[in-house]
Amino acid sequence: MKSIPDTASHYKSTAVFTEDSIPAALQRSHTTAAGVWGRITILEGSLLYRITDARVPAEEVLLTPEQHGVVEPQIEHEVKLVGPVRFQVDFHR
Numbered sequence: 744m745k746s747i748p749d750t751a752s753h754y755k756s757t758a759v760f761t762e763d764s765i766p767a768a769l770q771r772s773h774t775t776a777a778g779v780w781g782r783i784t785i786l787e788g789s790l791l792y793r794i795t796d797a798r799v800p801a802e803e804v805l806l807t808p809e810q811h812g813v814v815e816p817q818i819e820h821e822v823k824l825v826g827p828v829r830f831q832v833d834f835h836r
């Protein structure tokens with residue numbers, strides 16, 4: 744999994760989502776804007792993070808409080824519920 748560049752600065756965060764409040768858009772393939780990185784932080788439980796972009800190798804990672812996810816700019820990805828979860832996404836550019 745990639746790392747957010749040291750030159751990227753945090754500029755906003757989502758609300759804390761749960762299995763009951765996760766937006767449907769996050770559960771289907773989507774991207775961030777050009778130059779925008781995301782960090783998916785699991786507060787409780789787990790979430791399956793999938794890179795679905797045909798331009799890069801497919802990847803699936805089970806995110807946990809010990810394993811965060813990194814979203815690359817303009818790379819298609821999605822998350823899948825695997826049980827109870829609390830998580831937040833922090834955006835950097």
